[in-house]
Amino acid sequence: MPPADGTVTRRRGGKYGFAPYGFLLPGFAVYALFLLYPLGRSVQISLYDWDGLSLATFVGLANYVDVFTDAQLRAAFEHALVLIFFFAVLPLGLGLVLAAVLTRGQVRGLAFFRTIVFLPQVIAMVVVAVAWRQIYAPDGTLNTFLRWLGLESWTRTWLGDFTLTLPAVGLIGTWVCTGLVTVLLMAGMSRVPGELYEAATLDGAGAVRRFFAVTLPSVRAEIVVALTLTIIAALKTFDLIYVTTSGGPGSTTTVPSFEVYRRAFQLGEVGSATAVAVVLTVLIFVINVGVNRIGERER
Template sequence: MTRRGTFATSRRPRPSAVARSWVTPLLFLLPAFAVYAAFALYPLGRAAQFSLFEWRGFGASTFVGLQNYVDLAGDAAFRAAIGNALVLIVFYAVIPLVVGLVLAAILRRGQVRGMGFFRTVIFLPQVIALVVVAVAWRQIYSPVGPLNQVLEAVGLGGLTRGWLGDPGTALASVGFIGTWVEMGLVMLLMLSGMSRIPAELFEAARLDGAGPVKEFFAITLPAVRGEITVALVLTIIAALKTFDLVYMTTSGGPGNSTTVPSYEVYFRAFDLREVGSASAVAIVLTLLIFAINVGVTRIGERES
């Protein structure tokens, strides 16, 4: 009994060992957290601080509390920017997800040769700097650009226009660029998820008489729910924080038809010299991105 009790006592973790068990992981995380805090949390905190002041970026500032946020509630330009950002979610997230899913399923079923090269090609827009992408597409959308030339060549000259200068088409034109950029990322994620589906499941479904459409909804779609959630989170963030494309293609115009919250931050801070208002827009945008992506993640986890 004494010997057994001695062995049992010796197996109990010492207090110092218990302390080391949770202190050691924290020590490993500390360098990464320090970098994250210095380059993400601190600037965010400073922006929240600036949003409580009326300040032109230099000189004295005046504390106004939440007045900058109250002003945003009645600001037509800010409401237009939020509305445009929500429209861009359709082009950046919804359309690439639908097209990427369908194309990935077709490629997965067809077993296309040279899949590695094809994946590299479709992912290429993610590698190219968005400034370069914006300049290239601005030339394509030009009144004398390739798009209008093709329309005239096929007898659709009546559809030609300055795509980025027309208030009716400017936002959709910018959104289509986002679709082109994000579609490769979404398709690559879907192909990655589909590659992990056992081939036996498809063979069993075909023996039961299932066609391509039934296979897609019964096997493929449920198997890639995790990838769908990741794709939506990444593309929605890209849509809400897009700045490069808007700045380089339309600068928010014509009027405010393509202005977005991130461009509003730049415009208010550097053109209007309203740093407090710009910081308030940045904080609201951060909260909006956080709320939408938490919702998407929760729905994805529940469905899984």
């Protein structure tokens, strides 16, 4: 009789033999080939001073020390953490409100609205960046609209202002991610039994209290998924920065992914660039493990 866990192989003569986890080997081989090996190779390269062409020189952990001591690299990671607010936290707040209103409000054309809010997700980020660069231009849509309202003093060179450029770029991320978060939350809210809302209403709960007592606890899984996706998007963003600001003005919008590109392909510091990439990978992993742990604890 074959074992209950299904991990068996058929021998000659019709007899069964044990092959523990044998069915996982093909998948693990692909995983190791395309993820684990490149990751291990990246860690190896990060231990060398190498320009990508000549012989590499072993420097140990010097590249990692540089990541934590170089002011520009530290600033790049700080900028990435700021972008988490615009890519993840702000879209989550907006998405919760929009999803709750649309799900409980019986809005007509809900499917059409879902498509519209999700549309930024299917547009290439390069196209999004080019479009918003035109909006933020000195004679672009935003400044033209402000002048039309009589707010001439509010006009800015939005992508050239040392203070406002990073928030301006972050708001593009908010526009892109809000639709994804809203659709995810709407899917979760649509599965909440109506009886829970009826019971809360009979207990005297108003709309706000029903939201916090019924809706919010019911979509914790969707919130964790949304935060995971948007935090990854915030930390690994490159094309948006490259097209809109190229890390400028100065280095006010440089982020780790852009530093990887700049050091590897412009400065010829492949070892240093790989160290930045490895640290960024670890940071993404740690933050998302924390988000998932908090989500599991709250269930």
